[in-house]
Amino acid sequence: MRHTHYWTLMREEFGRVRAESLHTDLALSSLGSRTAAQAFDAGIDPREIWLAVCDAAGVPPERRLGRDKPRSTPF
Numbered sequence: 001m002r003h004t005h006y007w008t009l010m011r012e013e014f015g016r017v018r019a020e021s022l023h024t025d026l027a028l029s030s031l032g033s034r035t036a037a038q039a040f041d042a043g044i045d046p047r048e049i050w051l052a053v054c055d056a057a058g059v060p061p062e063r064r065l066g067r068d069k070p071r072s073t074p075f
Contacts, residue, residue: 001045001046001047001050002046003040003046005046006046006047006049006050007019008066009050009066010022010023010050010053012066012067013057013059013063014057022036022053022057023035023036023037023053024036024037026053026056026057028049028052028053028056029056030052030055030056031044031048031049031052036049036052036053039052050064051064
């Protein structure tokens with residue numbers, strides 16, 4: 001997972017303001033009590049960080065891959 005995909009998932013799930021707050025303020029016990037920002041600085045994989053945020057924030061498994069995108073209809 002890329003850093004940009006992490007932010008897409010964060011903003012879709014939590015909204016821009018809450019996503020930024022969770023990223024900088026939420027201590028993630030599964031990542032050694034680091035925040036997501038600190039985990040990124042430590043070189044931890046964005047997917048691992050995203051899943052740790054999901055666990056801590058109670059995101060259900062069916063939403064952990066992101067929102068379904070509407071499919072375009074062929075003409």
